[in-house]
Amino acid sequence: MSPVQIGIIGIVGLIVVLFSGMPVALVMALAGFVGFSFLVSLDAALSLLGKDIFGEASKYSLTVLPMFILMGQFAFFSGTGNRSFESAYKFLGRVRGGLALATTLACAVFAAVCGSTNAGAAAMGAITIPEMRRYKYHPSLATGCVAAGGTLSILIPPSTVFIVYGILTQVSIGKLFLAGIVPGILLTLLFLATVFVICRLHPDYGPIGEKFSLREKMVSLLGVIDVVILFLLVMGGLFIGFFTPTEAGAVGAGGALVLALIKRQITWKGIVQSFWDTARLSCMIMFILVGAAIFGHFISVSRVPFVLSTWISGTGMPPAIIIGMIIVFYFIGGCFISTLALIMVTIPIFYPLIQAINFDPILFGVIIVLVSEMGVITPPVGVNVYIIKGVTQDIPLEVIFRGIVPFLIAVIIATIIVIIFPQIALFLPGLLH
Amino acid sequence: MAGIGGKVGMDSLKRISEGIAKYFHWVACVGICGIMVVTCVDVIGRAFRRPIFGAYDLVCMLAVVAFSFALAYTQVMKNHIGIDFLTSGLRDRVQGIIGAIVYLVCIGLLVVFAWRSAVLARSLWVSGEVTMTMQLPYHFFVYGVGLACLPLCLVFFIDFLNALSKARIIE
Numbered sequence: 001m002s003p004v005q006i007g008i009i010g011i012v013g014l015i016v017v018l019f020s021g022m023p024v025a026l027v028m029a030l031a032g033f034v035g036f037s038f039l040v041s042l043d044a045a046l047s048l049l050g051k052d053i054f055g056e057a058s059k060y061s062l063t064v065l066p067m068f069i070l071m072g073q074f075a076f077f078s079g080t081g082n083r084s085f086e087s088a089y090k091f092l093g094r095v096r097g098g099l100a101l102a103t104t105l106a107c108a109v110f111a112a113v114c115g116s117t118n119a120g121a122a123a124m125g126a127i128t129i130p131e132m133r134r135y136k137y138h139p140s141l142a143t144g145c146v147a148a149g150g151t152l153s154i155l156i157p158p159s160t161v162f163i164v165y166g167i168l169t170q171v172s173i174g175k176l177f178l179a180g181i182v183p184g185i186l187l188t189l190l191f192l193a194t195v196f197v198i199c200r201l202h203p204d205y206g207p208i209g210e211k212f213s214l215r216e217k218m219v220s221l222l223g224v225i226d227v228v229i230l231f232l233l234v235m236g237g238l239f240i241g242f243f244t245p246t247e248a249g250a251v252g253a254g255g256a257l258v259l260a261l262i263k264r265q266i267t268w269k270g271i272v273q274s275f276w277d278t279a280r281l282s283c284m285i286m287f288i289l290v291g292a293a294i295f296g297h298f299i300s301v302s303r304v305p306f307v308l309s310t311w312i313s314g315t316g317m318p319p320a321i322i323i324g325m326i327i328v329f330y331f332i333g334g335c336f337i338s339t340l341a342l343i344m345v346t347i348p349i350f351y352p353l354i355q356a357i358n359f360d361p362i363l364f365g366v367i368i369v370l371v372s373e374m375g376v377i378t379p380p381v382g383v384n385v386y387i388i389k390g391v392t393q394d395i396p397l398e399v400i401f402r403g404i405v406p407f408l409i410a411v412i413i414a415t416i417i418v419i420i421f422p423q424i425a426l427f428l429p430g431l432l433h
Numbered sequence: 434m435a436g437i438g439g440k441v442g443m444d445s446l447k448r449i450s451e452g453i454a455k456y457f458h459w460v461a462c463v464g465i466c467g468i469m470v471v472t473c474v475d476v477i478g479r480a481f482r483r484p485i486f487g488a489y490d491l492v493c494m495l496a497v498v499a500f501s502f503a504l505a506y507t508q509v510m511k512n513h514i515g516i517d518f519l520t521s522g523l524r525d526r527v528q529g530i531i532g533a534i535v536y537l538v539c540i541g542l543l544v545v546f547a548w549r550s551a552v553l554a555r556s557l558w559v560s561g562e563v564t565m566t567m568q569l570p571y572h573f574f575v576y577g578v579g580l581a582c583l584p585l586c587l588v589f590f591i592d593f594l595n596a597l598s599k600a601r602i603i604e
Contacts, residue, residue, distance in 0.1 A: 288514065
């Protein structure tokens, strides 16, 4: 059997075992270990296991992950989401659908300090949905806008998906973060437009709320000033090249903690819980990266990515079609598999192809994140939808999924716009040298 | 098969494994805190031309601690991502059988991880390899990785017993 055939059998085996419920990290490690044993030798595969688990865990580039997760956790436990929502509501409450608009805007603000879509949806869902229900908002609008708004956390930097993509492809995480800013603003505007249109079509979905004085509005802004400070500190430091991504994350986390302590917004319990959850969430992702490294070694030895990219390039298929097919693959895959896991399983196979057709890796990263956003809100494995369901036990899943549809269309429109006008994503990283 | 005695034994085993996992998780939290503190102090020190000597080495080794010592508790919380939407639709007994096989394979892999980490640590110890600037001995941390795989094995073993119980192979 040729290495390519063994590689293909390994990929098929991986997909089969993946659906058994076994942790993705161990499925990838198992497929990589067995495949490597066949292609090289059992001894080499055994030593690969020991080297890869330590080698990956001790990579400096990986330490960026826990730092940005920690920054998000501190923001979560210090009530940043709550204050962002209050401020946004004071500005938009008087408009029809104002609470939903405020929720979307607050999600975007929270995304500037939090890189996890789950944390974004959980933080904002718990705060905003009870408020929207109190003001008689339609359940589908109330839940749909939070589930979708939570996804902004992985597009607006810092973003765990960008970090993982950067680690897997060696693309600059700083450039990826910068590439996410303008598409993040674009998607926020599209979400706001979606709420606006829904409320125009169904005025009873989003009743008008309270009116606030200019002074109240201005005072509320003080509550989000720390988000602005942290975002400028982290992104500014990365942009001018003063920080490595890990340093930016650590300074962001340290800064978030210090600001929360000064303003007495975080308890000792909140601090401990932040570290506790960060260790858990980072470990979950890092373990998959260890599995991906072992699987990646096997896949490279099998030469499957090389053969795949040579074959597809040889067909003369236009790059746009290839990218389109990959997007469709991620969109369908994202409906069934956790997007982070999907990215880690498939990037070692697809990325050489992206390089072969000379597609910009940063633009591809942004597209991957946008498609991931679709994955976390589409059934049957729309994680954000289940998080929102956890917050609002009495709203049926169908209602939440129905509420998601208009926002899903907004994400698709944003993806198309970014593909047609790549400068939206590439302009800012182009300034970084 | 085992009845009430077995249930009590199972509960004790579960309590012990979760207790060990929690102790390990505290160590992981110290690792995370360490990365943040060392990096922040290094960045601030650098602004005053006083960076921490060997901050890079320290952060890398703390990351090893943070990752490996969190492995077990992450599984206690069922946070290691698995795709179970196909198997969750099956009958309980079938789910239990598949689960038992899966967890057995997981235990096997973890034992190999622990064994190979110990082998690697031994060779690093013998060759006396240390980190570039701080001269921290690598083998110490590699042994740590191997050690941290063991509580995860124990947690998987509890999951294995639960799966057998679901499959009605044991009570």
